[in-house]
Amino acid sequence: MPEALIPGSSLFTVLVADDNDVAQRLCKRVLEKAGYSVLIAADGLQAVDVAFSQHPSMILMDVAMPGIDGLEAMRRIKAEMPAMPIVIASAHSMASDRERFLAAGADNVLSKPFRLADLVSIVAKLAQDQKAQNQKEDGP
Secondary structure (H helix, E strand, C coil), X not given: CCHHHCCCCCCCEEEEECXXXXXXXXXXXXXXHCXXXXXXXXXXHHHHHHHHHHCCCEEEEECCCCCCCHHHHHHHHHHHCCCXXXXXXXXXXXXXXXXXXXXXXXXXXXXXCXXXXXXXXXXXXXXXXXXXXXXXXXXX
């Protein structure tokens, strides 16, 4: 049983920020099946609001969204919550785009269309890193 499903364990929560309904539902279904809690934001402003009010464990951020784009939303979130892991999901997959996203503050980049297994793998690694950090802070 994944640790995220063990009663009493703190649930690792992923905010999926994407204006595409199909992408939202697909990510939500796959991540929940893997044992994670999922929040949804349909645009950049909503992503910022949800991040500040719900404090997810990490954010999967689409770049091309109405209102403010994913990069501006990421800048606003990182300004207030610099340790928040943000993974950019983008159809822009040139090496220069990846470098630009990382330079803007992204912790990782997934090129669309991405394999769902890759998404679960990245989330699992971030969840493991957070668990290790929490254990270090809690002490022996």
